[in-house]
Amino acid sequence: MQRPSWNTLRQSWADLFFFEPLSEFLTRLHEDRGGEVVAVVMFSPEGGEIPPPAPPVHLLVLYQETVDFLKETQFLREHDPSGILNFFCYSLPDFQKMYKGSNPIAHQAVKTGLILFETDNRMEEFVS
Numbered sequence: 001m002q003r004p005s006w007n008t009l010r011q012s013w014a015d016l017f018f019f020e021p022l023s024e025f026l027t028r029l030h031e032d033r034g035g036e037v038v039a040v041v042m043f044s045p046e047g048g049e050i051p052p053p054a055p056p057v058h059l060l061v062l063y064q065e066t067v068d069f070l071k072e073t074q075f076l077r078e079h080d081p082s083g084i085l086n087f088f089c090y091s092l093p094d095f096q097k098m099y100k101g102s103n104p105i106a107h108q109a110v111k112t113g114l115i116l117f118e119t120d121n122r123m124e125e126f127v128s
Contacts, residue, residue, distance in 0.1 A: 001041060001113040001126045009116070018057045021082035026117060028079045038062045038092045038122045043113040045105055050112050055084040060109045066091045092122060
């Protein structure tokens with residue numbers, strides 16, 4: 001994973017199709033789940049380019065504690081009126097287990113991921 005600054009991303013991505021919906025989503029997520037979210041990472045489950053040239057935009061949302069995948073995915077979709085974001089939500093400990101267990105989604109997230117939001121450098125073990 002890479003950890004570019006939000007200002008750098010904003011300058012590079014300001015005119016791209018997803019930037020405004022992504023910015024609004026991150027604001028809503030922080031307002032509603034700010035204390036629970038460990039990281040938000042844009043990645044490509046297929047190993048494609050980041051940022052993607054067309055929808056969907058895949059986001060890994062990691063939490064401090066275990067979440068109900070289906071309920072949380074529904075919650076996140078409700079916070080994305082654009083419909084262009086696709087969510088993968090796990091607790092950080094579950095994601096770490098997935099990575100150690102060679103889960104392909106976890107490995108693609110680490111390989112292609114750009115950290116958009118992170119608390120207290122919690123993703124340090126995955127940053128290259």
